Amino acid sequence: MYPDDRQIAFLHDGTSMRSLGTLNGGSSSDARAINAGGLVVGAAIAGPSGPLHAVAWGPGYGLVDLNTRVTNLPSGVELREAVAVADDGAIAVHTNVGLGLLRPRK
Numbered sequence: 789m790y791p792d793d794r795q796i797a798f799l800h801d802g803t804s805m806r807s808l809g810t811l812n813g814g815s816s817s818d819a820r821a822i823n824a825g826g827l828v829v830g831a832a833i834a835g836p837s838g839p840l841h842a843v844a845w846g847p848g849y850g851l852v853d854l855n856t857r858v859t860n861l862p863s864g865v866e867l868r869e870a871v872a873v874a875d876d877g878a879i880a881v882h883t884n885v886g887l888g889l890l891r892p893r894k
Contacts, residue, residue: 797830799845809851811841817851821872829870829879842867842881854881858890 797808797819810817814833822828828845834853842854854867861867865883867890872880877892 797828797832797845799828808845811835811843811851811853812838814838817843819845820870823873823877824875825877827873827877829873831869839866840868842870842879844870844873844879854879854890 795816795818796810797817798805799808799819799822800806808817808819808828808830811832812835814835817832818830819828820830826847830843830845831840832843832851832853833839834841843851844854844857845851854870855861858867865885865888867881867883867888869882870879871882879890881888881890
């Protein structure tokens with residue numbers, strides 16, 4: 789936690805720590821799980837006063853809002869928190885209507 793109440797997720801690789809960042813200047817991010825390939829999932833506040841969104845972080849692309857990456861979500865469904873990630877890339881999420889499972893395209 790920072791003095792200005794920001795809470796930022798970090799990844800420790802055994803020797804150093806790397807900030808995972810925030811979404812669009814948001815005040816917090818939280819890492820919940822990591823898979824063997826280094827994909828980290830969790831949640832972040834979207835923008836200065838936005839809602840909580842499910843996120844993923846990878847060394848090649850940084851922190852991304854899963855709501856902007858998932859196609860064909862039913863109308864009105866928001867991905868709020870990613871809670872687990874499998875080694876094949878499947879991600880378990882909390883949504884505004886219950887639990888969900890995101891599977892990567894092969």
